[in-house]
Amino acid sequence: MEVFLSTRSDLKSVPDCYVLPPDKRPKQHDAPVGQAIPVIDIQNIVDPDDRAEIVQQIVKACQEFGLFQVVNHGVPGKLMDDAMSVLIDFFTKTPAEYKAQFITDARDKSCVLYTSNLIYDDHEEGIRYWRDCFIHHCYPLEDHIKNWPEDPPKYQEVIGPYSVGVRKFLMTILDLLCEGLGLEPGYFAGDHSKTQLLSVNHHIPCPDPSLTLGHAEHSDPNLIAALHQCDVPGLQTCKDGQWIGVQPIPHAFVIIPGVQFKPISNGMFSSPRHRVVANTKKHRTTLGSFLVPTDDSLTEPSKALINESNPQRYKPFTMGEFMAGWRGRLEEDVGLQRFVIE
Ligand SMILES: O=C(O)CCC(=O)C(=O)O
Numbered sequence: 001m002e003v004f005l006s007t008r009s010d011l012k013s014v015p016d017c018y019v020l021p022p023d024k025r026p027k028q029h030d031a032p033v034g035q036a037i038p039v040i041d042i043q044n045i046v047d048p049d050d051r052a053e054i055v056q057q058i059v060k061a062c063q064e065f066g067l068f069q070v071v072n073h074g075v076p077g078k079l080m081d082d083a084m085s086v087l088i089d090f091f092t093k094t095p096a097e098y099k100a101q102f103i104t105d106a107r108d109k110s111c112v113l114y115t116s117n118l119i120y121d122d123h124e125e126g127i128r129y130w131r132d133c134f135i136h137h138c139y140p141l142e143d144h145i146k147n148w149p150e151d152p153p154k155y156q157e158v159i160g161p162y163s164v165g166v167r168k169f170l171m172t173i174l175d176l177l178c179e180g181l182g183l184e185p186g187y188f189a190g191d192h193s194k195t196q197l198l199s200v201n202h203h204i205p206c207p208d209p210s211l212t213l214g215h216a217e218h219s220d221p222n223l224i225a226a227l228h229q230c231d232v233p234g235l236q237t238c239k240d241g242q243w244i245g246v247q248p249i250p251h252a253f254v255i256i257p258g259v260q261f262k263p264i265s266n267g268m269f270s271s272p273r274h275r276v277v278a279n280t281k282k283h284r285t286t287l288g289s290f291l292v293p294t295d296d297s298l299t300e301p302s303k304a305l306i307n308e309s310n311p312q313r314y315k316p317f318t319m320g321e322f323m324a325g326w327r328g329r330l331e332e333d334v335g336l337q338r339f340v341i342e
């Protein structure tokens, strides 16, 4: 456990092993947390006129920013607060000896606790980021809940309904995206979204955020994510070469479409490049719920978007083929290059 950041409280300076090479350090690490990222209220999606308007807002947000926030999404605020406190307690109160059982290099384990680049971030040998992470499967719930922590004692009782609620909400967002992209309702309901992961990031206060990053610059290689931030800013997204802070809004989810949406939209959307900057004063915890296609799930452009003036720009490919070339890249266009129709 000694390598885990969340067990350290005595750091007066950034240990050398976390200092990024100069070209990877965050210029603009204190980019203002702006109001620019669209915040979309989906309360009235049952009303056909409002629904059409919401679909338009989502399409516009995906085209302009790549991501957006959603409020009035149906996941109860109290459940979100309880989930956040259970996971903060997991990182800050659960004894290190108990958590040690989840530390493993085996990626197929149902729950994995790791830090920095020790696993998963192995794209950049030797580079460490300022975070600890706990990740586990969530769907179907009955297959996985028994493997989840029993400390904090409310873990399963709270994270069970939370993961079910977030999945339902993400399926709603996927249906709205289907409408925006001309795909039939339920298009994403099968293999495209079968795997659900909860990935929890925990960052301790950092003596000098100009030297390190809480999370590398990246695009997400999955279908879609709903990110639940605590009240401490840190997430930034890149638009037109500028980093913009994604402001924490109580009880909102940040929707981050993954790289798969670029080919599905035939290049109309780009998945947002994002990163997390460290904070000098506060702990920051975020809960990311990811829907990931199965290895044999097929990604291909929506046929409704293809015509003579907008020819098909990507060949169909499976998630397995995509991931085989993704590891170590973290950049949308590099990862998709093999599938571009010249
Ligand atoms: O913690 C955050 O704000 C972002 C996390 C993230 O980008 C990820 O887990 O892929």
Ligand SMILES: [Fe+2]
Pocket: 218, 219, 220, 256, 274
């Ligand atoms: Fe991400």
